[in-house]
Amino acid sequence: MADANTNTGGGKICVLIVEEKADLRTFFMGILTKSGNFDVKNAATAKEALDILAKESNAIHVVVFDWSMVDVSGSVFVQKLRRDPLYDHIEFVVCSQALSQDDSFLMVEVDVHYSIIKPVNANDYLKTMELVRSKYNKNKPINSKLKELSHLISEEKIQECDELLKTPGIEDEISKNPRFVYLGGEIRILKKQYGEAVEFLKNFFKNKQENPAEDNLKSLSTLGKALCLVGRFDEALIIFQKLEDKSPKNLSHKVMVGDALLGLDNIDGAEEKYGEVLENDSTNKDALIGMTKSNSVNGNYEQAKSFFEKIEGNFESRTLASFYNNKGVALVRSGKVKEAILFYENALQLFDKFKGHVYFNLGMAYYRDGNIASALSCFQAALATDELDLLAEKKILKEFQDKGIEKFTADYKDRMAKKKR
Numbered sequence: 290m291a292d293a294n295t296n297t298g299g300g301k302i303c304v305l306i307v308e309e310k311a312d313l314r315t316f317f318m319g320i321l322t323k324s325g326n327f328d329v330k331n332a333a334t335a336k337e338a339l340d341i342l343a344k345e346s347n348a349i350h351v352v353v354f355d356w357s358m359v360d361v362s363g364s365v366f367v368q369k370l371r372r373d374p375l376y377d378h379i380e381f382v383v384c385s386q387a388l389s390q391d392d393s394f395l396m397v398e399v400d401v402h403y404s405i406i407k408p409v410n411a412n413d414y415l416k417t418m419e420l421v422r423s424k425y426n427k428n429k430p431i432n433s434k435l436k437e438l439s440h441l442i443s444e445e446k447i448q449e450c451d452e453l454l455k456t457p458g459i460e461d462e463i464s465k466n467p468r469f470v471y472l473g474g475e476i477r478i479l480k481k482q483y484g485e486a487v488e489f490l491k492n493f494f495k496n497k498q499e500n501p502a503e504d505n506l507k508s509l510s511t512l513g514k515a516l517c518l519v520g521r522f523d524e525a526l527i528i529f530q531k532l533e534d535k536s537p538k539n540l541s542h543k544v545m546v547g548d549a550l551l552g553l554d555n556i557d558g559a560e561e562k563y564g565e566v567l568e569n570d571s572t573n574k575d576a577l578i579g580m581t582k583s584n585s586v587n588g589n590y591e592q593a594k595s596f597f598e599k600i601e602g603n604f605e606s607r608t609l610a611s612f613y614n615n616k617g618v619a620l621v622r623s624g625k626v627k628e629a630i631l632f633y634e635n636a637l638q639l640f641d642k643f644k645g646h647v648y649f650n651l652g653m654a655y656y657r658d659g660n661i662a663s664a665l666s667c668f669q670a671a672l673a674t675d676e677l678d679l680l681a682e683k684k685i686l687k688e689f690q691d692k693g694i695e696k697f698t699a700d701y702k703d704r705m706a707k708k709k710r
Contacts, residue, residue: 299426303328304418307338307354307366308384313407317353317384320411326422335361339369346375351421353405356385356392364395364538365570371399372574373602374440380425382417384409394536398506431458435469442475445607450476467505474511478518479607486515506532513545518608522552540566544575551583559583574600578609581639586616588628590635597639610643614650621654629654645674649686656685661702665694 304327308314314331321327330349332338335358342349352370356363363383370376382403383396396404405417434456441449454460454476463473470493477486490512494505509528516525526549533542547562560583566576577600584593597604613636620629633651640647652667668689689697 299423301326301328302350302422302425303330303348304351304353305338305341305349306331307333307335307352307358309333309355309358316411317414320415321418324415324419326419334358335363335366338366342370342376342379346379349379350425351380351382351418353382353384353418356383356388362569364392365540367399367401368540369570369572374443377436377440380421382421391537394506395538398510398536398539431456431462434459435462435472438472439475442472442479445479447479450479467508471507471511474508474515478511478515481607481611483515483518487512487519487521490515506536510541510545513549517545517548517552518611520552522549525549526553540569540573541575544573544579547576547579547583551579551586556583556587572599572601574602574604578604582609582612585613585632585635588631590631593635594638605640605642607643610640610646613639614646617650617654621657626654626658630658645671648674653685661698665689665698 304321306314306317306321306329308317308331311333314333318329318331321329330341330345332341335354338352338354342352354363354366358366361369363385367381370379370381380403381399381401382405383401384405384407386407388396388404388406396402403417403421405414434453438450438453438459441453463469470490473493474486474490477483477489490508493508494512509532513525513528513532516522516528526546529542529545529549532539533546536542543562543566547559547566550556550562551559560580563576563579563583566573567580570576577596580596581593581600584590584596613633617629617633617636620626620632630651633647633654636647637644637651648667648671652664652671655661655664655667668686672686672690692700
């Protein structure tokens with residue numbers, strides 16, 4: 290075994306070992322503790338590990354886990370953690386008997402770059418963990434900044450993203466490093482520059498055909514998301530189905546297939562995909578959101594609410610608000626104004642942060658239905674929110690604010706009277 294006093298990789302790090310077999314758990318803990326370079330915590334199950342991480346995430350730097358755990362599979366375990374920005378700083382190491390090509394693809398997609406194949410002797414185990422420790426401590430500042438950028442994008446903090454992008458080297462890394470190109474697409478999506486996101490990513494694939502397939506998976510996924518947002522659901526579906534074929538254990542691909550099918554009005558197909566995800570992970574937020582959306586579109590509002598109530602943590606996002614607003618607008622344009630009003634009224638219970646946009650669109654539906662009193666009430670509710678972009682985007686709200694209720698109502702009635710002549 291390596292010399293216990295050897296410390297060439299920086300300071301100590303804290304490792305959480307997740308291992309179901311007590312003898313192996315003791316064996317691995319002993320190796321790391323004896324080296325003197327690791328603080329060690331342990332868990333016998335994935336559930337126990339999740340409880341420890343929920344309480345002590347800031348103190349833990351690395352999680353070593355078995356891919357074939359009984360209570361929760363390793364693939365579901367790591368995807369659950371990778372979806373939560375709280376664990377962005379943690380490095381994951383798979384310690385398992387065998388890994389398939391599907392497993393390897395998924396590991397790349399969820400940023401798991403280390404694996405230990407069982408059975409393993411003490412020297413080889415410690416050698417790998419020392420490599421992990423060394424790289425963790427010597428992590429380049431640029432990589433830390435890129436992780437921070439990913440975290441800010443997930444929290445939809447546009448101004449903070451713009452500030453971080455001013456850091457020397459960040460833009461260059463995003464445009465040239467295949468591992469981080471997807472971030473360029475995600476930033477554009479966050480800013481509602483959906484067409485630019487599509488063009489940016491398509492140009493990348495056009496000019497970088499030599500990249501290994503695994504380097505392209507995240508960028509392909511982001512391209513599919515952008516295509517959905519510009520209404521090109523058929524193209525997005527092709528991408529998501531290819532990603533699912535390549536990495537069938539990646540639950541996010543199944544959700545994305547469902548989202549594309551929902552965009553194509555294949556509600557049954559979408560719910561089948563969301564259901565597949567929930568069979569593997571009943572708390573998967575994206576699948577629960579998918580079921581909420583599909584049931585809303587289908588008019589099953591009580592069922593939609595039942596899925597919504599199962600969602601843990603933050604539910605809202607700009608993308609989700611856009612989905613509801615765009616679906617309602619489509620109903621109005623197809624002449625189904627009453628249905629749009631019901632759709633928006635039920636959507637209001639799902640939102641807080643983006644409630645203003647829903648109120649505005651509900652007001653516009655009432656306005657088109659000739660119910661000016663309800664329209665004005667909704668416009669007032671929209672203006673009462675802190676969504677400052679509403680005034681800039683919606684001319685009718687600016688007109689309402691400038692004229693006041695009486696003048697706005699009088700002008701509306703005058704326009705309606707002229708139309709009847």
